[in-house]
Amino acid sequence: MKIAVLVKQVPDTTEVRIDRETNTLIREGVPSIINPFDMYAIEEGLRIREAAGEATVTVLSMGPPQVEDALRDALALGADDAVLLSDRAFAGSDTWSTSYTLASGIRKLGDVDVILCGKQAIDGDTAQVGPGVAQFLGLPQVTYVRKLEIGDGVATAQRMMEDGYDVLRVPLPALFTVVKEINEPRLPSLKGKMKAKKAEIPVWTRDDLDVDPSELGLDGSPTRVVRIFAPEPRGGGVVFEGDVDETVDRLAKELLPVIRGDSQ
Amino acid sequence: MNYFLTEEQEMLRELCAQIAREKFLPVREELDETGEFPRDIVKAIAASDIYGVYIPEEYGGFGGGVMEMCIATEEFSRVCGGIALAFSASALGAYPILLFGSDDQKKKYLPPIAEGSKLAAFALTEANAGSDAGAIETKAELDGGHYVLNGTKQWITGGGEADVYTVFVRTKKGAGIRGITALIVEKDTPGFTFGKKEDKMGIRASTTRELIFQDCRVPKENVIGREGMGFLVGMRTFDQSRPGVAAQALGIAQGAFDEAAKYARHREQFGQPIASFQGIQFMLADMATQIEAARCLVYQAARTIDAGARDVGKISAMAKLFASDVAMKVTTDAVQVLGGYGYMKEYPVEKMMRDAKITQIYEGTNQIQRVVIGSQVVKESAAKEKKE
Numbered sequence: 245m246k247i248a249v250l251v252k253q254v255p256d257t258t259e260v261r262i263d264r265e266t267n268t269l270i271r272e273g274v275p276s277i278i279n280p281f282d283m284y285a286i287e288e289g290l291r292i293r294e295a296a297g298e299a300t301v302t303v304l305s306m307g308p309p310q311v312e313d314a315l316r317d318a319l320a321l322g323a324d325d326a327v328l329l330s331d332r333a334f335a336g337s338d339t340w341s342t343s344y345t346l347a348s349g350i351r352k353l354g355d356v357d358v359i360l361c362g363k364q365a366i367d368g369d370t371a372q373v374g375p376g377v378a379q380f381l382g383l384p385q386v387t388y389v390r391k392l393e394i395g396d397g398v399a400t401a402q403r404m405m406e407d408g409y410d411v412l413r414v415p416l417p418a419l420f421t422v423v424k425e426i427n428e429p430r431l432p433s434l435k436g437k438m439k440a441k442k443a444e445i446p447v448w449t450r451d452d453l454d455v456d457p458s459e460l461g462l463d464g465s466p467t468r469v470v471r472i473f474a475p476e477p478r479g480g481g482v483v484f485e486g487d488v489d490e491t492v493d494r495l496a497k498e499l500l501p502v503i504r505g506d507s508q
Numbered sequence: 509m510n511y512f513l514t515e516e517q518e519m520l521r522e523l524c525a526q527i528a529r530e531k532f533l534p535v536r537e538e539l540d541e542t543g544e545f546p547r548d549i550v551k552a553i554a555a556s557d558i559y560g561v562y563i564p565e566e567y568g569g570f571g572g573g574v575m576e577m578c579i580a581t582e583e584f585s586r587v588c589g590g591i592a593l594a595f596s597a598s599a600l601g602a603y604p605i606l607l608f609g610s611d612d613q614k615k616k617y618l619p620p621i622a623e624g625s626k627l628a629a630f631a632l633t634e635a636n637a638g639s640d641a642g643a644i645e646t647k648a649e650l651d652g653g654h655y656v657l658n659g660t661k662q663w664i665t666g667g668g669e670a671d672v673y674t675v676f677v678r679t680k681k682g683a684g685i686r687g688i689t690a691l692i693v694e695k696d697t698p699g700f701t702f703g704k705k706e707d708k709m710g711i712r713a714s715t716t717r718e719l720i721f722q723d724c725r726v727p728k729e730n731v732i733g734r735e736g737m738g739f740l741v742g743m744r745t746f747d748q749s750r751p752g753v754a755a756q757a758l759g760i761a762q763g764a765f766d767e768a769a770k771y772a773r774h775r776e777q778f779g780q781p782i783a784s785f786q787g788i789q790f791m792l793a794d795m796a797t798q799i800e801a802a803r804c805l806v807y808q809a810a811r812t813i814d815a816g817a818r819d820v821g822k823i824s825a826m827a828k829l830f831a832s833d834v835a836m837k838v839t840t841d842a843v844q845v846l847g848g849y850g851y852m853k854e855y856p857v858e859k860m861m862r863d864a865k866i867t868q869i870y871e872g873t874n875q876i877q878r879v880v881i882g883s884q885v886v887k888e889s890a891a892k893e894k895k896e
Contacts, residue, residue: 434557
């Protein structure tokens with residue numbers, strides 16, 4: 245069985261700074277880590293491998309050359325291989341072209357049975373790349389997975405919902421994005437760190453992938469960030485207390501102007 | 509500071525710091541309160557291959573030495589000197605086998621210890637035999653192919669939690685230190701039980717317990733080295749393990765210093781951070797200087813041993829003596845820098861001060877360290893005079 249885990253290198257802080265000129269995230273000078281949600285995806289990949297016996301875990305990322313550090317961290321945890329998709333042509337990708345590029349990378353890996361991602365990255369918080377990759381590959385996807393069982397050509401996944409969870413059966417290959425309830429990520433081992441230090445991490449560029457150049461990087465990205473701003477804080481709610489009939493009357497009085505559109 | 513660590517040692521330090529931060533830190537306060545043994549942490553340390561760092565590769569270890577053992581112990585102790593013993597107490601128990609065990613004993617016992625699937629413990633102290641290790645009363649009498657053990661060991665770190673015990677017993681009455689023998693006793697051997705669990709001042713996350721032997725039969729092949737060699741086995745073990753206690757003390761001191769420096773930068777009195785006052789800065793300066801001096805001595809001792817030097821008793825004792833005194837002083841000063849807050853359990857420095865105290869006492873009190881150092885320097889002086 246072939247397992248692919250998609251990881252993103254993110255700044256080691258939730259306080260992301262933004263370049264006011266380009267309206268993109270500033271990554272320079274900020275210590276980087278593997279996106280915390282992706283740590284659960286890596287752990288799940290390792291657990292699936294351990295349960296399956298014969299399986300490999302390949303970690304894939306797209307980004308600038310320093311993303312190699314994140315991939316080495318993943319190897320130290322026990323992943324078998326890592327591949328970095330890196331090219332100037334990929335720079336400035338939004339979630340669309342990132343998904344497109346990563347999907348091309350997975351296609352090049354070939355015969356992947358299970359693709360795992362974190363539910364979202366802590367810098368952009370879009371939660372779009374995992375689903376986008378599945379879409380480009382034409383594969384089924386289950387998002388927000390809190391439990392995953394891999395059977396023979398089929399997987400059973402519990403998808404976390406606000407009020408409980410759904411149980412879904414999906415044919416493989418498929419893509420899953422995972423939530424932190426799924427497992428507890430392990431720490432690296434000394435042997436893993438030594439192996440990771442020496443590992444060769446192949447870098448795949450645009451020329452290594454079967455891609456339409458017009459879908460790549462900033463040019464291939466339909467998203468245009470027009471303005472970045474902190475949303476207005478929401479006002480506190482009002483609690484009506486007391487007799488039911490009275491409070492219903494009060495509520496109706498408060499709501500009516502809103503419904504009529506009087507209270508702009 | 510550059511401590512001239514190898515790339516692998518840096519990697520080890522980084523990994524141990526991560527384990528301490530992610531696994532020790534969230535539970536240290538609770539374990540200090542409950543005194544519960546950290547089984548989950550043992551598993552995490554094992555999964556990261558740390559139990560084998562000082563064990564040769566042929567016995568399933570990482571192939572490092574005392575230096576690697578010290579690096580791990582120091583990093584663990586920075587966060588919790590008590591939990592750190594879940595690692596270093598096993599090393600103390602394993603050293604007699606590593607140094608004097610037969611090839612069969614090493615093959616049998618070291619791989620699971622290196623793997624962390626089994627923990628080792630060292631059992632020498634008795635009610636009437638502490639600094640005077642020659643006064644051991646637990647006796648072992650030969651009966652066919654077995655020794656029959658009777659007696660009680662006291663204050664054994666890891667007692668009840670460890671699986672492999674190196675136990676020092678009297679095999680010859682009235683023969684003083686020449687009548688002592690070191691034996692490997694496995695947990696669950698009939699006649700081997702555990703007594704009182706101690707309620708300690710510090711290092712509370714480690715278990716300290718009595719070992720009780722009542723007609724406990726241990727096969728003859730479990731003798732470490734030869735019969736009557738026990739005292740030497742114990743003393744040589746201490747030569748290797750004392751830098752480990754020193755590293756524990758060093759880690760505790762560093763952890764307390766880090767807390768004190770951070771607090772001093774944030775705590776404001778008279779309209780400014782107290783770190784801007786010379787009175788506080790001088791305290792921090794002295795603490796930092798003492799810690800660096802201790803670290804130099806600990807690393808020097810560890811590297812000297814790993815280089816295969818012959819007489820390492822003196823430097824090993826010096827490292828233990830100095831680093832543990834520094835730990836006591838620095839942790840006391842850290843409490844002082846934090847003032848009233850430092851005295852409260854809400855902040856970690858009072859615990860560090862309690863944890864530091866034991867490092868001046870166990871594996872030879874600091875008075876015994878001075879005996880070791882003193883007799884050696886007198887001997888060296890005499891040898892020098894002879895040459896002249």
